[in-house]
Structure formats: C-alpha cells, structure tokens
Amino acid sequence: MRALLLHRLSAIWLLLVLATVASWEIGHGLGISDHRLASVAIVVVAMIKVRFVALDFMELRDAPLAFRVAANLWTAGIAAGLSAMILTA
Amino acid sequence: MSALPSARAMPRQPGHVPGEAGVWLFIAGDLVLFSLLFATFLSYRADAPEVFAAGRAHLDQTLGLVNTLLLLTSSWFVATGVRAARRRASRTAVACFAFALACGLGFGTVKVLEYGAKFEAGLTPETSDFFMFYFAYTGFHMIHVVIGMGVLLAMIAYLRGRPPQAVNLQHIESGASFWHLVDVLWIVLFALLYLLV
Numbered sequence: 001m002r003a004l005l006l007h008r009l010s011a012i013w014l015l016l017v018l019a020t021v022a023s024w025e026i027g028h029g030l031g032i033s034d035h036r037l038a039s040v041a042i043v044v045v046a047m048i049k050v051r052f053v054a055l056d057f058m059e060l061r062d063a064p065l066a067f068r069v070a071a072n073l074w075t076a077g078i079a080a081g082l083s084a085m086i087l088t089a
Numbered sequence: 090m091s092a093l094p095s096a097r098a099m100p101r102q103p104g105h106v107p108g109e110a111g112v113w114l115f116i117a118g119d120l121v122l123f124s125l126l127f128a129t130f131l132s133y134r135a136d137a138p139e140v141f142a143a144g145r146a147h148l149d150q151t152l153g154l155v156n157t158l159l160l161l162t163s164s165w166f167v168a169t170g171v172r173a174a175r176r177r178a179s180r181t182a183v184a185c186f187a188f189a190l191a192c193g194l195g196f197g198t199v200k201v202l203e204y205g206a207k208f209e210a211g212l213t214p215e216t217s218d219f220f221m222f223y224f225a226y227t228g229f230h231m232i233h234v235v236i237g238m239g240v241l242l243a244m245i246a247y248l249r250g251r252p253p254q255a256v257n258l259q260h261i262e263s264g265a266s267f268w269h270l271v272d273v274l275w276i277v278l279f280a281l282l283y284l285l286v
Contacts, residue, residue: 004169004181013165017158024154027284035286046280050273053161057168058269059107059262067106070117078124078277082131086285089135 012056019049040083047079107171108263116270119233123274126229130222130281137218144219145283147212152203153283156196157275163192164272167241167265174261177253182261186245189268193238200231223282230274237271240264 023045025031032038054071055061061068106113134141170185207213207220214224244264248256 001181004173007169007172009165009168009172013161016161020154020157020161023280023284024150027150027286029286039285042280042284042286046276049276053164053269053273053276057164057272058266059105059168059171062103063106064104067113074120074124078127081124082127082281085128085131085135089131089138 009056012052016049016052019045036086036089039086043082043086044079047075050078051075108266109259112263112266116266119270119274123277126226127277127281130226133218133222134285140217141219141285144217144223145285147207147210148223148283149203149206150283152199153279156199157279159192159196159199160272160275163189163196164269166192167268170244171258171261171265174248174253174256175258177256179248179253179256183245183248186241186248190238190241190245193234193241196234197231197238200227200234226278226282230271230278233271233274237268240267 023042026038026041026045029038032041051072054075055068058071060071166185166189170182170189173179173181173185204224212220214221241264244261247260
C-alpha cells in the first residue's frame with residue numbers, strides 16, 4: 001500500500017489539484033487583471049493538466065512515439081487554437 | 090496457452106499501448122468531436138460576450154471545482170488500481186476502482202443538485218445560448234460519466250471473477266483509459282464553462 005501511495009502518480013495528483021485551485025483563483029480575478037489574458041491562462045493551465053493526465057494517468061509517457069506525439073500535438077493544438085479564439089474575440 | 094496471462098503480469102514496458110486499439114480509436118474520435126464542440130462554444134461566446142458572462146455568473150463555480158477535484162481523484166484511483174492489477178494485487182485494484190466509482194457517484198450527485206438548482210431558478214436550455222451550451226455539453230459529458238461508471242463496475246466484476254494470474258490487463262487498461270478520457274473532457278469543460286472571464 002505504501003508503495004502504491006508514495007509514487008509519482010500521487011505527486012501528479014497533487015500538482016493537478018493545485019493547478020485546478022490556481023485556475024479557479026484566476027477565474028475569480030486573482031493575479032491577472034486583463035480578462036482575455038486571464039482566460040488564456042485558464043485554458044493553458046487546463047491543457048497542461050490534460051497533458052499530465054494523458055501522459056501519467058493514461059500511461060502514454062511509455063507508449064509508442066506516435067501516441068506521445070498525438071497526445072502532445074492535441075493538447076498544444078487545442079491550447080493554441082482556443083487561446084487564439086479568445087484573443088481575437 | 091497459459092503463457093498469455095503470466096506474460097501480461099510483467100511490468101509495463103516502454104512502447105506499451107495501455108488498452109485495446111478499439112478503445113483508442115473511440116478516444117481519438119471523441120477528442121476530435123469535443124475539439125469541435127470547444128471551438129463552437131468559443132465562437133458563439135465571441136459573438137455575444139455579455140450573454141455568456143451573464144450565464145457564467147449564474148453558475149456555481151465551487152460546485153464545478155468540487156466536481157473537478159472528484160474526477161481528478163477518481164483518475165488517481167484508477168491509475169493506481171491499474172498499477173495494483175499489474176502487480177496481481179486484485180483486491181487492492183478492486184478497492185481503487187470502487188473508490189473511483191464512488192467519486193463518479195459524487196460527481197453525478199453534484200450535477201443533479203446543480204441541474205435542480207438551475208431549473209428551480211428558471212434557468213433552462215432555452216434561457217440563452219450560454220445555457221443551451223451548458224446543458225448540452227455537461228449533459229453529453231454526464232452520459233460519458235454514466236458509461237464510465239458502468240465500465241468501472243465491469244472492471245470490478247472482472248477482477249473479482251477470476252484469480253489474479255488469469256486477469257488480462259489489457260481489459261483493465263482499456264476501461265481505465267476510457268475513465269481518464271472522462272476526466273480529460275471535464276478538465277476542459279470546467280475551464281470553458283465555469284472559469285473563462
């Protein structure tokens with residue numbers, strides 16, 4: 001049980017929780033006054049969280065290269081695409 | 090013939106695909122579909138920012154936060170359960186998947202309370218474009234949660250129904266990958282619907 005708890009996955013979980021709370025705070029006006037930049041920050045934090053879930057929880061970190069490339073391209077593409085839509089709105 | 094289960098008991102190797110190909114095809118298709126849904130939401134939002142800001146102001150961000158934490162935690166349980174199953178610790182794996190299922194039930198309960206509060210306040214899909222998106226997207230996602238809970242139940246039954254050495258880990262990994270997809274979709278939906286300012 002100890003080995004299951006003291007594992008990289010638990011550190012990733014803590015990181016994801018902290019990132020969630022941070023983006024919740026950004027959504028409540030903490031830190032970034034420009035609302036578009038705040039929204040971009042929220043999207044980028046969300047996609048960083050997605051990347052960790054995909055690579056570590058979904059175990060794509062050790063998957064064949066094509067899977068890792070697809071996961072990274074999708075997260076980066078969505079982050080860039082949604083950010084561009086927010087900035088040009 | 091008995092070589093398969095024991096071969097599957099080996100630790101995860103580099104280059105290992107977690108789960109069956111069919112599950113990954115489904116995941117890829119779902120991600121493409123949701124990518125379009127995300128972009129559609131932002132496109133409508135750009136055309137009527139004040140409508141979307143007013144709609145978001147009616148959402149309970151704290152409930153959204155609680156649900157995000159529930160799904161993140163459920164994903165940790167599922168990932169840890171897969172590690173336990175790989176070590177042939179079926180009882181631990183079953184416990185992990187049961188805790189993940191409880192998180193899923195918690196998510197569903199919060200969602201029902203949230204929908205109830207919205208309807209009570211007279212907020213329906215017809216209220217505005219924002220609420221049309223809110224109910225459609227979270228409803229579509231909730232279908233994924235319900236299916237995911239069924240998958241978790243099936244994983245628990247599968248593990249309980251056979252000796253640890255006879256467990257085909259690919260089945261467990263497939264179910265786990267689907268559950269993580271449910272988490273991934275919610276992470277983005279939470280950001281877009283509840284948090285964007």
